[in-house]
Amino acid sequence: MAQLIDGKALSLSLKEEMKGRIAGIEKEFGRKPCLAVIIVGDNPASRSYVRGKIKAAEFVGMDSRLVELPEDVSEERLIAEIAQLNEDEGVDGILVQLPLPKHIDEDRIIDAISLDKDVDGFHPGNVAKLWLGRPCTVPCTPKGIMAMIESTGTGISGKKAVVVGRSNIVGKPVAKLLLDKNATVTIAHSRTANLADTCREADILVAAVGRPEMITADMIKPGAIVIDVGINRVSCTAADGTTTFRLVGDVDFKSATEVAGYITPVPGGVGPMTITMLMQNTIECFLRRIN
Numbered sequence: 001m002a003q004l005i006d007g008k009a010l011s012l013s014l015k016e017e018m019k020g021r022i023a024g025i026e027k028e029f030g031r032k033p034c035l036a037v038i039i040v041g042d043n044p045a046s047r048s049y050v051r052g053k054i055k056a057a058e059f060v061g062m063d064s065r066l067v068e069l070p071e072d073v074s075e076e077r078l079i080a081e082i083a084q085l086n087e088d089e090g091v092d093g094i095l096v097q098l099p100l101p102k103h104i105d106e107d108r109i110i111d112a113i114s115l116d117k118d119v120d121g122f123h124p125g126n127v128a129k130l131w132l133g134r135p136c137t138v139p140c141t142p143k144g145i146m147a148m149i150e151s152t153g154t155g156i157s158g159k160k161a162v163v164v165g166r167s168n169i170v171g172k173p174v175a176k177l178l179l180d181k182n183a184t185v186t187i188a189h190s191r192t193a194n195l196a197d198t199c200r201e202a203d204i205l206v207a208a209v210g211r212p213e214m215i216t217a218d219m220i221k222p223g224a225i226v227i228d229v230g231i232n233r234v235s236c237t238a239a240d241g242t243t244t245f246r247l248v249g250d251v252d253f254k255s256a257t258e259v260a261g262y263i264t265p266v267p268g269g270v271g272p273m274t275i276t277m278l279m280q281n282t283i284e285c286f287l288r289r290i291n
C-alpha cells in the first residue's frame with residue numbers, strides 16, 4: 001500500500017515557515033513582498049484559482065493586489081495594466097491568470113511581464129535560463145512536484161523518471177528539473193507508442209495529461225513514486241437523476257495505491273503545492289529585486 005504524499009500538509013508547513021520569513025523581511029527592508037494578480041473575465045475555475053492565490057498571500061502575510069478586467073478587455077489595455085505594474089516599485093510579482101479569452105494573444109501578454117517580476121516563470125527569458133541551468137524563476141507546479149518527490153527522502157539521482165505530458169507549464173519544465181537531479185528522463189505524450197510499457201519502467205512517474213484516471217495500476221512499477229498533476233472535473237449521476245461533480249486526477253488512485261510506493265492525492269496533492277510555490281517565487285523575486 002502506497003504512502004501518501006500529502007500536498008496539503010506539506011504546503012501548510014512551508015507556508016508557516018514563510019510567515020516567519022516575511023515578518024523578518026518586513027523588519028529588515030521596511031515592506032513586505034507584494035504579488036499582483038490580473039484576472040480577465042468570469043471563468044469560474046480561474047476565479048477559484050485566483051481566490052486561492054490571494055488567500056495564500058494573506059495567510060503568509062504578503063501584500064497582494066487584484067486587478068479584475070472584463071472578458072472583452074482589449075489586448076492593448078491588458079498590456080497597459082501590466083506595464084503599470086512593471087513600473088510599480090511596490091510590486092514584486094505579476095501573475096496573469098490563464099487561460100485568457102481567445103481574442104488575446106497569450107504569448108504577447110507573457111512577454112509583456114517584466115522578467116524580474118515573472119512569478120509564474122513562463123517568460124521566455126526564464127524558460128531559457130531554466131534550460132541553460134542558470135538561476136531563474138522556476139514555474140510553480142514543477143517546483144512543487146520536485147518538493148513533493150524530495151519530501152519522500154528517496155534519492156532522484158540515477159532513477160528512471162517518466163513524465164506523461166509535454167506542456168510548457170508542466171511536462172517540459174518538470175522533465176528538465178528531474179534531469180538536473182540526474183534522473184534519466186523520458187517524456188511521453190499522445191503519440192507515444194506503448195505508453196503502458198514506458199510508464200511501467202518509471203521509478204518516478206509524473207502524470208500531467210488532463211485525462212481522468214488514465215494511468216492505471218498495470219502501468220505502474222511496484223514501489224514507484226507517482227505524482228498526479230491532473231485536475232479533472234467528472235460528473236456522477238445518482239439513481240434519482242441528480243448530477244454532482246467530483247475532482248479526479250490523471251491516475252486511478254484506488255488501484256494505483258495498491259502498487260505504488262508513494263502517491264499524491266487529488267485534490268490535496270500538487271494543487272496546494274503549486275500555490276505555495278507561487279508564494280515562494282514572490283519572496284524570491286522580492287529578494288532579487290531588493291538586492
Ligand code: NDP
Pocket residue numbers: 141164165166167168169170171188189190191192195208209210211229230231232270271272274
Ligand atoms: P496540456 O493539455 O497542455 O497537455 C497535456 C499533455 O498530455 C500533452 O502533452 C498531450 O500530448 C498529453 N496527452 C494527452 N492525451 C494523452 C494520452 N492519451 N496519452 C499520453 N499523453 C497524452 O495540459 P497541462 O500540462 O496544462 O495540464 C495537465 C493536467 O494538469 C490538467 O489536468 C491540468 O488541469 C492539470 N494541472 C494542474 C495543476 C495543478 O496545480 N495541480 C497546474 C497545471 C495543470 P500532446 O502534446 O501529444 O498533445
